[in-house]
Amino acid sequence: MKATVIGAGIGGLTAAAALKAQGWTVRVLERSTTLEPVGSGLAMMPNALRALDLIGIGDRVRELATFAGDGGIRRPNGGWLSRTSAEAAAARFGDPTVVMLRATLVDLLQSVLDPAEIGLGVTVDSASPDGTVTTSTGEERADLIVAADGIGSRVRSALFPDHPEPRYTGLTAWRLLTTDPDKTGAFSETWGRGLVFGVNPIAGGQVYCYATAPAPANTTVPDEKRELLRLFGSWHAPIPTLLQQADPTRILRNDIHYLPRALPALHRDRIVLLGDAAHPMTPNLGQGACQAIEDAVVLAHEVTNGTGPAGYTAARLPRTTTIMAKSRQISRLTQLGALTPLRDAAMWTTGRLGPNLVLRQAAPVIDWTPPKSEWTSHHSGIES
Numbered sequence: 001m002k003a004t005v006i007g008a009g010i011g012g013l014t015a016a017a018a019l020k021a022q023g024w025t026v027r028v029l030e031r032s033t034t035l036e037p038v039g040s041g042l043a044m045m046p047n048a049l050r051a052l053d054l055i056g057i058g059d060r061v062r063e064l065a066t067f068a069g070d071g072g073i074r075r076p077n078g079g080w081l082s083r084t085s086a087e088a089a090a091a092r093f094g095d096p097t098v099v100m101l102r103a104t105l106v107d108l109l110q111s112v113l114d115p116a117e118i119g120l121g122v123t124v125d126s127a128s129p130d131g132t133v134t135t136s137t138g139e140e141r142a143d144l145i146v147a148a149d150g151i152g153s154r155v156r157s158a159l160f161p162d163h164p165e166p167r168y169t170g171l172t173a174w175r176l177l178t179t180d181p182d183k184t185g186a187f188s189e190t191w192g193r194g195l196v197f198g199v200n201p202i203a204g205g206q207v208y209c210y211a212t213a214p215a216p217a218n219t220t221v222p223d224e225k226r227e228l229l230r231l232f233g234s235w236h237a238p239i240p241t242l243l244q245q246a247d248p249t250r251i252l253r254n255d256i257h258y259l260p261r262a263l264p265a266l267h268r269d270r271i272v273l274l275g276d277a278a279h280p281m282t283p284n285l286g287q288g289a290c291q292a293i294e295d296a297v298v299l300a301h302e303v304t305n306g307t308g309p310a311g312y313t314a315a316r317l318p319r320t321t322t323i324m325a326k327s328r329q330i331s332r333l334t335q336l337g338a339l340t341p342l343r344d345a346a347m348w349t350t351g352r353l354g355p356n357l358v359l360r361q362a363a364p365v366i367d368w369t370p371p372k373s374e375w376t377s378h379h380s381g382i383e384s
């Protein structure tokens with residue numbers, strides 16, 4: 001059985017690795033000429049680690065865990081709105097949350113594929129439900145097409161032309177890698193009036209930060225570092241220092257979009273949609289890539305041992321729809337203006353009820369386990 005995967009993002013690479021581990025012949029087609037992902041970090045939560053175990057790289061990711069001690073949600077003055085312990089969370093969910101470089105995850109995924117299985121610089125122009133893809137270099141036929149072509153998926157628009165396209169949330173996001181000379185080490189997300197700033201130490205001493213703020217669509221400014229300092233420079237330590245340390249040429253800025261309504265299905269005949277192509281979500285739960293990874297192993301299971309693409313839709317659509325909606329709810333909470341004090345009071349009260357409540361709220365997302373299947377063990381060729 002042969003699968004053509006459109007897109008070599010985290011979703012497409014994981015899908016290829018999972019299908020390969022189920023005995024499929026795979027070919028990934030990627031329009032970019034390199035696999036270089038955006039230079040930033042990414043949270044891999046326990047649900048994703050369990051899926052990565054099936055393709056042989058879960059432990060390689062676990063080795064990179066650095067989250068320790070207390071962290072949580074803070075006010076711009078540093079006060080805590082809710083507090084969680086990384087150790088309590090890891091004990092509750094059986095695994096840590098690992099914040100890592102995107103590039104490291106892509107390297108690990110690539111290590112379970114052969115270079116010949118990835119076609120770089122190949123743009124897919126169209127995909128037909130009978131299994132044919134037309135590319136910049138010709139035509140290919142497969143038993144299954146996995147459209148992992150991201151939030152702007154052309155395949156999604158072609159399969160569901162009347163479905164609304166992703167919409168702008170009104171929030172723009174910055175991502176950057178920096179260093180913390182004071183080695184404060186704590187992870188936190190700080191919520192102000194319409195503004196959010198996240199601090200995540202990662203293995204190797206770097207700190208991955210992200211920030212969101214309201215802005216008209218497609219706004220950029222010549223000096224994004226200065227813009228970030230204008231918005232967050234008076235917030236609690238170590239945020240101003242982290243921003244001062246950042247390389248201004250390596251600050252990423254993207255507007256955040258969401259799908260206003262879930263798709264009616266994640267497949268049509270031999271085509272399946274996966275990752276951001278299937279369920280673009282706001283980043284507030286840190287689950288976009290984690291869900292793409294879950295999609296990949298469920299897909300490989302369903303098309304090999306289950307009920308095919310229809311089984312994939314049945315297994316994935318309800319869960320990803322709920323997570324998409326939850327993420328959007330949180331993004332709306334971060335966007336509140338005058339109601340911010342009320343929101344903060346509610347969060348503070350919930351936080352006072354104890355970390356167990358916070359963990360219980362996260363449990364439906366994180367307590368996921370992959371389908372039982374026989375997986376060929378692939379071990380990463382990367383040496384530690």
Ligand SMILES: Cc1cc2nc3c(=O)[nH]c(=O)nc-3n(C[C@H](O)[C@H](O)[C@H](O)COP(=O)(O)OP(=O)(O)OC[C@H]3O[C@@H](n4cnc5c(N)ncnc54)[C@H](O)[C@@H]3O)c2cc1C
Pocket residue numbers: 006007008009010011012029030031032041042043044122123124125148149150151154173174175210254274275276277283286287288289290291292
């Ligand atoms: C600010 C921010 C923070 C985030 N933080 C997290 C986090 O902490 N944890 C988490 O799990 N998720 C997070 N996410 C979400 C995560 O980044 C995405 O959900 C994930 O990267 C989606 O992967 P994908 O493979 O589905 O799509 P993409 O990464 O978009 O990959 C799609 C690929 O398809 C290729 N492609 C597109 N069209 C074609 C074509 N026609 N032919 C060939 N190739 C094509 C593209 O070049 C691209 O390489 C965050 C997102 C944002 C914006």
